[in-house]
Amino acid sequence: MPPEIKPTPQDQTRVNRRRTATFLAADALAWVGGFTVAGWARYEQVLSGDQAADVILLGAATAVLHVGISALRRFYSGRQPLGTIEEVRGLAGTTATTASLVLLALLAFGDRPIPASTPVVGGALALLFMLCSRLLHRHRRDRAMRPDARSATPVLLFGLGEAGQGLVRAMLGDPKGRYLPVGALDDDPDRRDLRIAGVPVLGGRSQLADAVRRTGATTLIFSVANADATLIREIREITLRTGAAFKIIPPVRELVDHRIRVSDVRDVQISDLLGRRQVVGDLKLDDNGLAGRRVLVTGAGGSIGAELCRQIMRADPAELMMLDRDESALHSLQMSLTGRALLDGPELILADLRDDEGIRRIMRDRRPEVVFHAAALKHLTLLERHPGEAIKTNVWGTLTVLDACRDVARFVNISTDKAANPISVLGYSKRLTEMLTAHAAATHPGTFLSVRFGNVLSSRGSVVTAFQRQIEAGQPLTVTHPDVTRYLMTVQEAVHLVLQAASIGRDGEALVLDMGEPVRIDDLARRMVAQSASPVQVVYTGLRPGEKLHEDLLGHGEADHRPLHPLISHVTVPALDPLEVSAIDPFGDPGLIVDQLAALCGVLPGTPRERQPGIPLAR
Numbered sequence: 001m002p003p004e005i006k007p008t009p010q011d012q013t014r015v016n017r018r019r020t021a022t023f024l025a026a027d028a029l030a031w032v033g034g035f036t037v038a039g040w041a042r043y044e045q046v047l048s049g050d051q052a053a054d055v056i057l058l059g060a061a062t063a064v065l066h067v068g069i070s071a072l073r074r075f076y077s078g079r080q081p082l083g084t085i086e087e088v089r090g091l092a093g094t095t096a097t098t099a100s101l102v103l104l105a106l107l108a109f110g111d112r113p114i115p116a117s118t119p120v121v122g123g124a125l126a127l128l129f130m131l132c133s134r135l136l137h138r139h140r141r142d143r144a145m146r147p148d149a150r151s152a153t154p155v156l157l158f159g160l161g162e163a164g165q166g167l168v169r170a171m172l173g174d175p176k177g178r179y180l181p182v183g184a185l186d187d188d189p190d191r192r193d194l195r196i197a198g199v200p201v202l203g204g205r206s207q208l209a210d211a212v213r214r215t216g217a218t219t220l221i222f223s224v225a226n227a228d229a230t231l232i233r234e235i236r237e238i239t240l241r242t243g244a245a246f247k248i249i250p251p252v253r254e255l256v257d258h259r260i261r262v263s264d265v266r267d268v269q270i271s272d273l274l275g276r277r278q279v280v281g282d283l284k285l286d287d288n289g290l291a292g293r294r295v296l297v298t299g300a301g302g303s304i305g306a307e308l309c310r311q312i313m314r315a316d317p318a319e320l321m322m323l324d325r326d327e328s329a330l331h332s333l334q335m336s337l338t339g340r341a342l343l344d345g346p347e348l349i350l351a352d353l354r355d356d357e358g359i360r361r362i363m364r365d366r367r368p369e370v371v372f373h374a375a376a377l378k379h380l381t382l383l384e385r386h387p388g389e390a391i392k393t394n395v396w397g398t399l400t401v402l403d404a405c406r407d408v409a410r411f412v413n414i415s416t417d418k419a420a421n422p423i424s425v426l427g428y429s430k431r432l433t434e435m436l437t438a439h440a441a442a443t444h445p446g447t448f449l450s451v452r453f454g455n456v457l458s459s460r461g462s463v464v465t466a467f468q469r470q471i472e473a474g475q476p477l478t479v480t481h482p483d484v485t486r487y488l489m490t491v492q493e494a495v496h497l498v499l500q501a502a503s504i505g506r507d508g509e510a511l512v513l514d515m516g517e518p519v520r521i522d523d524l525a526r527r528m529v530a531q532s533a534s535p536v537q538v539v540y541t542g543l544r545p546g547e548k549l550h551e552d553l554l555g556h557g558e559a560d561h562r563p564l565h566p567l568i569s570h571v572t573v574p575a576l577d578p579l580e581v582s583a584i585d586p587f588g589d590p591g592l593i594v595d596q597l598a599a600l601c602g603v604l605p606g607t608p609r610e611r612q613p614g615i616p617l618a619r
Contacts, residue, residue: 026133027070027126028063031098034126035059038118054113058102059122066098091130099123142197145175152180156217156244157199158208158235159224160186163249165196167223170262172197177262182215205235212242219245221265236268268531289370289410289503290315296368297322298353298401299375301329303456304414307495308372309333315499321366323349324375353397363404371405372498373398374414376430383425384546387593388586394429395436395581402440402448403578412502413437413450415510417487420452420555421603424546428597434510435576435601441508442575449505450573451498452512454487454551463521467528476537477525484543485518485550497568504564512553512569576600 039055102119106112155171157164164184171179184196187204194201202211211217220239222232232248239246248268295312299305300322306329309322324330330348335341349366351358353375376394377383383390398413405411415434418427434450441448457464463486470477489497493513501511522538529536543549554560558571584596 023133024067027066027130028060030126030129030133031063031066031122032056032059033129034122034124035062035114035118036122037125038120038122039114041121042115042117051114055118058114058118062098062102062119062122065101066094069097070094087134088131091134092127095123095127095130099126142172145173147171147175147177147180149180152178153219154182154215154217155179155219155221155247156202156208156211156215157181157184157221157223158186158205159222159227160184160191160194160196160201161223161225163225164223167221167249167262167265168196168199172199174262179219179221179262179265182217183211185211205238208235208238209242212239212244217244219247222246222248222268225249232268290317290499292316292318293369293409294319294367295321295370295372296349296363296366297372297374298324299373300324301326301333302374303462303491304494304498305372305374306333306336307491308374308498309337311492311495311499312372313337320347321349321368322347323351323362325350325352353400354392356400359400360404363401363408367407368405369409370502371401371408371411372414372502373401373412375401376414376433378416378426380418380424380426380546381544383429384544385590387425387590387597388588390425390429391581391584391586391593391597394426395432395584398433399436399578399581402436402444405440405446406444407446409446410502411437411440411444411446411448412498412505413448414498415450415452417452417454417512417551417553418548419510420512420552420558422598422601423548423603425594425597426546428594428601428603431601432576432581432597434573436578436581438508438573439575439577447505447507449501449507450510451501451505452510452553452571453494453497454489454515454518454553456491456494457488463524464528467525471528471532471536474534474536476539477529478539478541479522479525480541480543480547481549482522482540483549484521484547486521487515487551487553488519488524489513489515500565500568504568506570508573508575510571510573512571514567514569515553518550574602 035055035058036052039051043051099119099122102123103116106114106116106119157168160168164186168181168184171177171181181199183202184199185203185205185208186192186194186201191201192203202214208220212220220235222235224231236246246268247265249264250266290312295317297305297308297312297320300309301324305322305324309320312320322330322333324333327343327350330350331341331343334343334345334348349362351362353359375397377390402411413433415430416426418424419431419434420427422428422431434452437448437450456462467477497511497513505511525538529538554569554571560569561571562569564570580600584593586593
């Protein structure tokens with residue numbers, strides 16, 4: 001197949017001139033035709049030869065005047081796109097001006113060659129003819145832009161709201177597109193019998209199976225923005241029973257930087273099927289205070305840190321600095337942000353939080369104004385075995401960053417729901433970071449606060465990622481307990497909350513998002529099993545040390561206070577003197593370390609957790 005030849009600028013100029021000449025000729029004929037019909041009607045459908053000649057001659061003269069006025073208004077220079085409201089408005093204005101001038105000229109004659117009504121009626125008819133010629137051109141062009149029915153996949157859309165209508169137009173505007181919409185479905189009765197760009201609404205969800213048979217569609221695209229997960233699951237199940245494939249457009253929170261595009265259509269993800277409300281779409285982030293400021297993100301190579309960097313870049317900061325100790329993670333981050341990873345720019349900072357002097361030098365030399373602290377060790381079970389590592393990275397590392405950030409305007413520490421009523425090393429260490437951040441808020445001039453949220457879907461090491469790998473390997477899905485629940489968020493939701501905290505958070509407090517109802521991990525596992533290509537078994541392994549059956553968002557004594565936003569709680573955090581955590585020996589007895597962490601968090605020793613071989617527990 002020969003390669004496609006792209007038109008040169010000279011070719012495009014010739015095409016534009018040819019189109020302009022065509023419309024000029026069509027407009028001239030419209031004026032002649034309009035005057036002829038107007039005169040014919042005025043003379044009771046009987047025109048003498050002289051009368052017809054006068055009408056045609058004056059129509060031609062009016063066409064010349066119309067062209068002159070259009071030239072003065074630069075109408076034909078491409079100032080108004082073809083078929084737009086602006087073009088119609090400009091064309092109507094030019095026609096009215098032309099008809100008015102001709103009418104005034106006729107009224108100045110005592111013996112008029114044609115009736116005075118001819119410019120008025122003829123002008124209206126000429127405008128109608130001109131619009132018809134443009135409508136015909138627009139229709140032909142739109143038909144040429146449609147995807148080829150022989151190669152494109154015929155699709156149905158469920159949901160014809162703003163997102164669905166935008167998707168229909170995007171599909172029909174791509175001649176090489178892979179999808180051709182052949183119909184739509186919508187439960188809104190006001191949209192019944194509606195047509196968008198020629199695509200008809202064929203009913204609601206109860207007509208889905210019949211619509212698939214009638215249209216021959218092989219794919220259904222769910223195009224309801226921010227839909228409830230229950231609706232997504234129901235439509236998906238009906239679609240799969242018909243034998244059609246099921247696709248979905250991402251929710252609005254994932255489209256903050258562009259309009260809906262055909263390339264946004266994707267396979268359904270487990271986050272789409274979760275039985276929880278996506279609340280971040282309700283959060284408004286009008287001014288996050290990042291534009292024109294120097295921003296630094298620690299742990300930038302992690303899932304949260306990387307998404308933070310992506311969203312911060314949209315806020316147009318003066319400089320974005322990305323710090324991590326993992327060089328491969330920094331390489332992947334730069335590749336995802338810019339499409340290239342030369343690793344030679346000042347925006348990437350390779351450093352370790354445990355290097356006290358190195359962190360101080362970085363903060364002193366780069367002078368960030370806003371810092372998002374996302375770096376941490378996060379695997380609960382591993383930290384139960386190595387609590388000293390949690391001390392050195394999560395606690396002392398945070399303390400190092402806090403001390404080096406004395407002069408920043410705003411510091412946001414990223415915490416976890418495991419810090420509420422903690423019972424694990426991870427929970428203790430993150431609770432201590434909240435308390436150390438509160439101490440910095442009381443002693444440093446800037447604003448220092450924490451953000452607390454639940455598990456992040458599809459982050460590295462998350463439950464969804466683990467389940468996906470087990471399914472791919474053909475292994476059973478391991479669930480700790482059939483009744484265990486967790487608060488789950490998408491990474492976009494988690495980062496949106498962090499940015500919201502940077503905007504509205506107050507000194508020393510922790511912000512907690514209302515994440516709706518917790519999700520049963522057993523339900524999550526079984527939904528993923530239902531999507532797998534082959535049968536997968538679910539195995540229960542029992543809760544591990546440090547794990548809760550149900551997580552808490554607020555700790556004992558923390559009030560659910562929401563002064564600034566109905567979805568965000570502001571929690572007061574007690575301050576902790578850094579000298580108290582400095583006394584812990586990370587190389588000491590692991591059981592003693594856990595006891596010390598619990599005591600600093602104000603947690604009294606309780607009933608020992610069941611000991612597993614090789615895992616030291618607090619006494």
